[in-house]
Amino acid sequence: MIGWLRANPDAFLDALLQHLALSVSGLLIGVALALPAALLLARRPVLAEWASAGAGVLRTLPSLAVLAALLPLLGVGFTPSVVALALLALPPVLLHALVGLRGAEPAAVEAARGMGFTPLQSLLRVELPLALPQVFAGLRTAAVQVVSGASLATFIGGGGLGDLVTQGMALLDIPQVQVGGIAIALLALATEGGFGWLQRRWERA
């Protein structure tokens, strides 16, 4: 294993960077879609109900199934992988943000309206800040799922650490498979730990 790493440092580094690029892009796009959607839906209870149900369904679909389903639509490569990862990131962020926005302290929201905030001002300056802990929790869940999910990108030619596993399998190069597997696991753990640390730090502030 160490031997394989010594012999192929560039291949490992490439796969790792690609994995990170996939994850970060997927996560950012997912959040960029989920947050505005949550803000738009926050005041429309019926639509929000439907969106939550939809997000719930999306969340239960196995990542591999999503990738396979997207293959004929988007083809293979980096971009379809990012799209699939964004779809993976969207549900947890959307669901958590909706819960947070709708649970924002009613007295504060009432006071904001009563003092003459426009609905948009109230949403951005009162409800969203009060929902941030929930939004962050959603972000943490999404990040871990995306980092894990990115290891499947190899099946549609998206690259990443998953490549090490699939290539290793094809070549029956067990150390390479091991390096890929362990790197994926460590990265997922580090993501969970890192976001958890950020969350605790921020809650204390």
Place this chain on the structure above:
Amino acid sequence: MIELRGVTKAWPGGAGVQALDLSVPEGECCALIGPSGCGKTTTLRLVNRLVEPDAGSIRIGGADALKQDPVHLRRGIGYVIQEGGLFPHRRIGANVATVPALLGWNAARTRARVEEVLTLVGLDPARYRDRWPHQLSGGERQRVGVARALAADPPVLLLDEPFGAVDPLRRAQLQAEVLSLLKHLRKTVLLVTHDVQEAVRLGDSVALMRGGRLVQHAAPAEMLAHPADGFVAEFLGADRALTRLGLFRIRDVPRDAATVAGEALPEATTLRDALSAMLERGVRAVPVTEGGALTLEAVLRSR
């Protein structure tokens, strides 16, 4: 001036406000009382249009409130909600500065005003400005709520049990201060309270509601002396005659020239306290510091 005419709001559940006629003249304070759920909060929320009436007209300062932009309308009305409603994610200073910020005041003016209103409600700005709401006691938070409502100097104030969580001593003091301030600034105030004593002390008039309807609206002494019906009498309490005596002071009634023994009472003493002193001493007259004596007969005649 706040003027409600035939205002009706029915909630899906049934309760609400029915055909409410209520007017509060410019610069006066109307205390709104009544049992829980009778529609006091709903009435306040109708005035600033957090609730839209099904029927009726609402005029504020002579203008039709229902024709104005609600957001603009609300920025000109100070509002203290029953639960306080401070923004937990903003420091005390920023909370108080809410409406000035919405109105686009500059930093220096806002800062000076925040200090002024915090001092007004008895909170030292240096100590409280940079704290978070969760670091304050319930009573302190309520006072911040009042400061926030006063910040942009609105001509009309809606106060929903603003001092419910303040201890009785501090509360009486705060009521007195805020009231004299409101009088001085000629604010038009609609004040909701559960406390009859507070209502008669603070209100130029008292409006008693029951089941969404206005039962009686009168000056405090008038309502205490002549309750419209059994419900009003019961709500005001069996001691309403004593409560009423609390509205008058020794200087308000004729005095006897005779000299009487005992410790003298200042003429600013309420008749209620004076009567209590007579009961305590077992006498029919007490001397007054400024001269003369107050007799039991004078107290009885005051009704």
